[in-house]
Amino acid sequence: MDKEEIKGLLESVKNNKVNIEEALEKLEDLPFKDLGFAKIDNHREIRVGYPEVIYCAGKTVEQVKEIVKFMLTKNNNILGTRATEEMYNAVKEICEEAEYNKLGRTITIKKKEQSPTESYIAIVAAGTSDLPVVEEAYETAKILGNKALKITDVGVAGIHRLFSRLDVIRGAKVVIVIAGMEGALASVIGGLVDKPIIAVPTSVGYGANFGGIAALLSMLNSCASGVSVVNIDNGFGAAYNASIINKL
Numbered sequence: 642m643d644k645e646e647i648k649g650l651l652e653s654v655k656n657n658k659v660n661i662e663e664a665l666e667k668l669e670d671l672p673f674k675d676l677g678f679a680k681i682d683n684h685r686e687i688r689v690g691y692p693e694v695i696y697c698a699g700k701t702v703e704q705v706k707e708i709v710k711f712m713l714t715k716n717n718n719i720l721g722t723r724a725t726e727e728m729y730n731a732v733k734e735i736c737e738e739a740e741y742n743k744l745g746r747t748i749t750i751k752k753k754e755q756s757p758t759e760s761y762i763a764i765v766a767a768g769t770s771d772l773p774v775v776e777e778a779y780e781t782a783k784i785l786g787n788k789a790l791k792i793t794d795v796g797v798a799g800i801h802r803l804f805s806r807l808d809v810i811r812g813a814k815v816v817i818v819i820a821g822m823e824g825a826l827a828s829v830i831g832g833l834v835d836k837p838i839i840a841v842p843t844s845v846g847y848g849a850n851f852g853g854i855a856a857l858l859s860m861l862n863s864c865a866s867g868v869s870v871v872n873i874d875n876g877f878g879a880a881y882n883a884s885i886i887n888k889l
Contacts, residue, residue: 678704681711691785691884694877697748698723706731709739709750718755720784721748722777722877745776745876749784761788762883763813765803765830767796767820770845774819777876778841778883785884797825810834815886817879818868821845824856831865837886839879840870 653659681693692715697705705721705728712719713736721728729741729748739750762782766775775791782789792810795803803826810816811834819841820826827840840863842856849855853873860870871878 676707676711679708681708691881692717692719694781694881695719695721695748696723697721697725697728697746700728702728702731706735709748710735713750713752716752718753718784719748719750720781722746722781724748742776742780744773745780746773747777747780749780751784755786757783757786757788758887759788760814760887761790761812762880762887763810763816764789764791764880765795765806765810765816765818765826766791766793767822767826768845769794771819771821771843774841774843774874774876778817778819778880779876781877781880782884785881787880787884787887789880795826796820796822797829800829803829807833811836815839815883817841817876817883819843819876819879820860821853821856822847822850824859827860827868827870828863828865831863831868836867838865838868839883840868841875841879842870842873844874 654661695705695708709719709732723746726741726743729739732739732748736750739748741748764775764778766772772793775793779789779791790809792806795806810830813836816830816834816836816838818827818830818838821843822845824842827838831838840860842853842860844853846855857870857873860868
């Protein structure tokens with residue numbers, strides 16, 4: 642439940658539209674529900690504005706299915722990241738509305754209708770190999786209620802491709818920049834736009850890329866002001882923070 646739903650419930654009790662027992666039933670799983678193998682944080686949306694997200698990696702198919710099964714009772718939108726197709730198939734058995742982004746490895750379930758923001762998040766990627774991170778960021782931004790635009794394959798090796806989309810990038814309220822190799826794209830865009838940039842280093846690159854560490858260090862050492870950096874391949878974390886900025 643979010644703050645508005647809590648207020649609505651209290652108003653209903655005050656106006657005798659809902660009795661106390663019914664209200665208690667709706668609140669009984671706060672602040673969390675213990676499933677034995679997991680404690681679902683039902684209080685999170687009240688505290689921070691967004692419901693809990695399921696990080697599926699490391700969990701069994703059955704655990705993911707049981708977590709989703711409980712979360713469905715709360716009628717919230719659901720996001721699962723780093724999910725396998727097997728996990729998705731199991732979730733699909735209990736929820737026909739579930740959708741799977743194979744490239745981004747996300748499961749999304751939309752239970753609440755929400756109008757996307759008028760302002761938008763620009764998700765800019767250096768190369769096609771970075772698309773899995775792009776898709777994770779894109780699905781996260783959308784399920785959190787944002788308008789998001791993807792600008793892909795505009796890396797520094799062909800920088801003229803970037804210039805052709807600068808108007809779209811500059812029109813965003815916040816920009817996510819995703820790049821592997823040496824991660825130079827974040828610095829380039831940082832010197833061209835007046836919006837906050839969230840840089841995501843990816844594990845794409847040859848040996849000296851060290852699985853994304855080279856790009857991470859380049860982005861952390863960016864000469865351009867206004868560039869913040871999340872962890873390697875963390876499209877989810879970038880989009881979550883971008884959503885908070887986009888809704889300020």
